[in-house]
Amino acid sequence: MKKTGTLILIIVISIILSVIYGITHDFITSKISPEFYTKLTFFNFAILDDYSREFGGNWTFALVWVGFFSTWWFGLLTGLILGIVGMKYSDGKNLLNKTLKSILIVIGITILFGFVGYGIAELNPSEIITNYNFPFEIEHKAEFNKVSKIHNFSYYGGIVGLIIGTLNQIKNWW
Secondary structure (H helix, E strand, C coil): CHHHHHHHHHHHHHHHHHHHHHHHHHHHHHHHCHHHHHHHHHHHCCCCCCCCCCCCCCHHHHHHHHHHHHHHHHHHHHHHHHHHHHCCCCCHHHHHHHHHHHHHHHHHHHHHHHHHHHHHHHHCCCCCCCCCCCCCCCCCHHHHHHHHHHHHHHHHHHHHHHHHHHHHHHHCCC
16 A cells, blocks of 8 residues: 555656646747747647737746646656556655656656757757648747757657656666
8 A cells, every 4th residue: 555655646746847847848948939839839728719819918827837738747647657667666665766766867858858959959040940831920930940849859858768767667676
């Protein structure tokens, strides 16, 4: 029973850390390209419903909303996978400590991949947004592209981080 309680605690902590990451990530990237949020992300999260309308809402609340809803589910997934894999440990203390280390690995790799996306976009500042079928014109293409790359690479980093975090859990069994 103690391990089950520890597993629930791991899931809650993982969700909280993911949400903190998501909100921080959105606050930082919104400084690079507010247009990414006002012309794309806020529509994806039903904060805006008309592309021709200017955003007149509470910017902070909108970013917290987006940051929360775009990451809580990955925190749940991460906590579940790493927690279940960690159930092999003999006691709740080892389960908690070693799984939290693996969660930090996931977050670290996600952050690293975000920086890689930023670097790639910096190396190609004049890259034109293509393969998008937007019903609006992007005014600041380089900045929009930069945030798009950061977001995409962060998702890739989360997946790679979860794989490496899981392998770290398995490695610690012995």
